[in-house]
Amino acid sequence: xxxxxxxxxxxxEWKLAEAKNRFSELVNKAxxxxxxxxxxxxxxxxxxxxxxxxxxxGHKPNFIEFxxxxxxxxxxxxxxxxxxxxxxxxx
Numbered sequence: 722x723x724x725x726x727x728x729x730x731x732x733x734e735w736k737l738a739e740a741k742n743r744f745s746e747l748v749n750k751a752x753x754x755x756x757x758x759x760x761x762x763x764x765x766x767x768x769x770x771x772x773x774x775x776x777x778x779g780h781k782p783n784f785i786e787f788x789x790x791x792x793x794x795x796x797x798x799x800x801x802x803x804x805x806x807x808x809x810x811x812x
Contacts, residue, residue, distance in 0.1 A: 732755065732756035732757055732758040732767060733750060733754070733756075733757050733758065734757075734758045734759075734760060735747060735757060735758065735759045735760070736759075736760055736761075737759055737760065737761040740757075740759045740768075747759070747768060748768070751768045751769055751770055752770045755769075755773070756768065756769045756773065757769075
């Protein structure tokens with residue numbers, strides 16, 4: 722089942738001065754209601770919860786998960802051990 726993001730909804734817009742004055746409210750709305758857009762002249766930023774941010778990033782497997790997925794093409798990798806003797810070193 723695919724989780725639908727709240728990003729499909731239009732974010733609430735805040736002017737920068739209002740966002741600064743009501744920052745706690747802006748954060749609460751981002752956590753509870755979804756993305757909040759803050760505008761400064763022609764610039765816009767979106768405040769989102771960490772959960773929404775992680776959802777946007779998608780799942781990134783750790784190294785062990787990556788190896789265990791089995792999607793590696795190792796056919797051309799030579800895993801044979803070099804059996805030659807080590808070189809002599811004077812200490």
